[in-house]
Amino acid sequence: MPKDGSTTxxxxxxxxxxxMWLVLELTYRCPLKCVWCxxxxxxxxxxxxxxxxxxxxxxxxxxxxxxxxxLGFSGGEPMLRDDLEILVAEAEQLGYYxxxxxxxxxxxxxxxxxxxxxxxxxxxxxxxxxxRQLTDELVGARAHDLxxxxxxxxxxxxxxxVLNVPVFRQNIDQVQQILxxxxxxxxxxxxxxxxxxxxxxxxxxxxxxxxxxQIVHAEAVVNEARQRMGKRMTIYFVIPDYYENRPKACMNGxxxxxxxxxxxxxxxxxxxxxxxxGLEFPTVREHxxxxxxxxxxxxxxxxxxxxxxEPCRTCDEKEKDFGGCRCQAFLLTGDAANTDPxxxxxxxxxxxxxxxxxxxxxxxxxxxxxRRQPGAVITSFMES
Amino acid sequence: xxxxxxxxxxxxxxxxxxxxxxxEKSQDAYILLYPEGVIKLNxxxxxxxxxxxxxxxxxxxxxxxxxxxxxxxxxxxxxYKFLENSYAKGWIDNTGC
Ligand SMILES: C[S@@+](CC[C@H](N)C(=O)[O-])C[C@H]1O[C@@H](n2cnc3c(N)ncnc32)[C@H](O)[C@@H]1O
Ligand code: SF4
Ligand code: SF4
Numbered sequence: 055m056p057k058d059g060s061t062t063x064x065x066x067x068x069x070x071x072x073x074m075w076l077v078l079e080l081t082y083r084c085p086l087k088c089v090w091c092x093x094x095x096x097x098x099x100x101x102x103x104x105x106x107x108x109x110x111x112x113x114x115x116x117x118x119x120x121x122x123x124x125l126g127f128s129g130g131e132p133m134l135r136d137d138l139e140i141l142v143a144e145a146e147q148l149g150y151y152x153x154x155x156x157x158x159x160x161x162x163x164x165x166x167x168x169x170x171x172x173x174x175x176x177x178x179x180x181x182x183x184x185x186r187q188l189t190d191e192l193v194g195a196r197a198h199d200l201x202x203x204x205x206x207x208x209x210x211x212x213x214x215x216v217l218n219v220p221v222f223r224q225n226i227d228q229v230q231q232i233l234x235x236x237x238x239x240x241x242x243x244x245x246x247x248x249x250x251x252x253x254x255x256x257x258x259x260x261x262x263x264x265x266x267x268q269i270v271h272a273e274a275v276v277n278e279a280r281q282r283m284g285k286r287m288t289i290y291f292v293i294p295d296y297y298e299n300r301p302k303a304c305m306n307g308x309x310x311x312x313x314x315x316x317x318x319x320x321x322x323x324x325x326x327x328x329x330x331x332g333l334e335f336p337t338v339r340e341h342x343x344x345x346x347x348x349x350x351x352x353x354x355x356x357x358x359x360x361x362x363x364e365p366c367r368t369c370d371e372k373e374k375d376f377g378g379c380r381c382q383a384f385l386l387t388g389d390a391a392n393t394d395p396x397x398x399x400x401x402x403x404x405x406x407x408x409x410x411x412x413x414x415x416x417x418x419x420x421x422x423x424x425r426r427q428p429g430a431v432i433t434s435f436m437e438s
Numbered sequence: 439x440x441x442x443x444x445x446x447x448x449x450x451x452x453x454x455x456x457x458x459x460x461x462e463k464s465q466d467a468y469i470l471l472y473p474e475g476v477i478k479l480n481x482x483x484x485x486x487x488x489x490x491x492x493x494x495x496x497x498x499x500x501x502x503x504x505x506x507x508x509x510x511x512x513x514x515x516x517x518y519k520f521l522e523n524s525y526a527k528g529w530i531d532n533t534g535c
């Protein structure tokens with residue numbers, strides 16, 4: 055996560071109130087059109103507001119002063135920023151552990167070498183299937199062969215590599231083939247991340263949510279591979295909270311260790327948070343990072359457990375999951391302070407059960423998927 | 439090192455190149471950074487990992503550290519235990535003897 059979209063980070067270090075994980079979403083622009091993308095539906099409106107190089111450098115410096123250690127360059131597609139190498143070099147010099155989170159589009163031999171030279175530590179590449187036709191269809195472009203080439207180049211340059219596979223109904227039965235491919239490429243960390251249902255993924259949820267049987271099967275395949283591969287490859291399998299009866303410990307708690315800076319400089323407790331209406335999202339253009347993290351109303355809003363309602367308030371598991379995800383609570387119950395409905399104790403849990411039941415009925419007509427592309431959704435209409 | 443993670447005195451452990459060990463002022467500690475996380479090390483763990491360069495054998499490490507932590511009980515055993523754990527976690531590799 056996250057680093058982005060990921061809930062598997064082994065944070066053995068207590069943040070002590072410091073934003074240890076800093077993610078810079080350098081741009082929302084992207085050549086691909088993934089139907090599960092967790093970027094905002096109205097991502098286009100941020101194009102003109104993107105921070106420039108100097109502004110990002112200021113963010114990097116202030117982040118280190120606040121104690122940030124892990125740094126992710128994400129997006130959108132971060133390779134679309136031609137100042138990426140400059141930012142990586144600056145981050146390295148400041149002492150971050152630098153991660154690039156990319157679809158692979160725009161990465162070539164020259165840029166990989168330049169990034170290596172700038173000191174980049176690690177690359178997370180996303181791949182959607184082991185099969186050209188399926189990947190290309192899923193991302194809405196010819197990208198599969200390119201991604202595989204890029205994966206091999208990354209290993210040839212000697213970077214540790216995380217292969218991130220967002221998992222949904224269309225690719226979950228390919229887990230074995232993807233494992234084989236990852237093994238052959240020499241991936242260090244393979245992350246099967248059942249997607250989280252926000253933004254584009256939520257729009258397309260009915261078509262994307264796998265069935266329980268599919269998940270059980272995929273997990274069994276993963277467990278078998280773990281046995282076989284031991285330390286050669288670390289395999290994560292992030293199961294979907296819809297099937298867990300407990301919510302995920304989202305971001306390890308609001309405003310505890312994660313800080314995301316959106317393309318326009320908004321400082322966010324997680325990259326999805328702008329789905330919650332009625333909150334204000336001040337940016338690094340008007341405020342210091344220190345104020346944004348420590349004092350802004352946004353970061354204080356759901357810090358700690360003062361804000362909790364029942365059943366979370368008196369629940370003995372609240373230290374474990376912090377009541378789940380505020381964005382999911384807002385999107386599915388209308389109030390961000392409610393218990394995440396993924397929890398079986400939530401009075402709104404039926405909305406999750408209904409979604410699961412719809413995923414199970416396999417005799418329904420497939421519906422078209424809505425691609426992440428300009429004009430696909432008119433958001434001003436949705437907000438009214 | 440054998441498959442069951444048992445270290446021999448002549449083994450020379452080396453930090454896995456995926457991991458970055460460095461001093462972090464804001465934590466007042468050595469930290470181990472790697473793709474998926476951060477680990478804060480206590481002083482003895484830091485002293486051991488700093489010596490995992492692939493140059494030093496475990497026995498030499500024990501000798502050096504025994505003088506550094508003179509009053510720690512059973513330091514030899516703790517060092518072996520820590521190294522074997524680190525190996526199991528993938529923090530260090532063994533370059534053999
Ligand atoms: C938004 S992308 C940005 C980087 C780059 N464009 C890419 O796709 O790799 C960051 C990461 O989030 C993952 N991701 C996208 N949508 C997601 C969702 N709905 N749930 C979980 N992960 C998601 C992607 O696979 C990728 O690893
Ligand atoms: S998930 Fe797909 S559409 Fe979204 S930013 Fe990444 S590559 Fe682009
Ligand atoms: S009631 Fe709240 S705190 Fe308790 S398990 Fe559910 S989400 Fe977590």
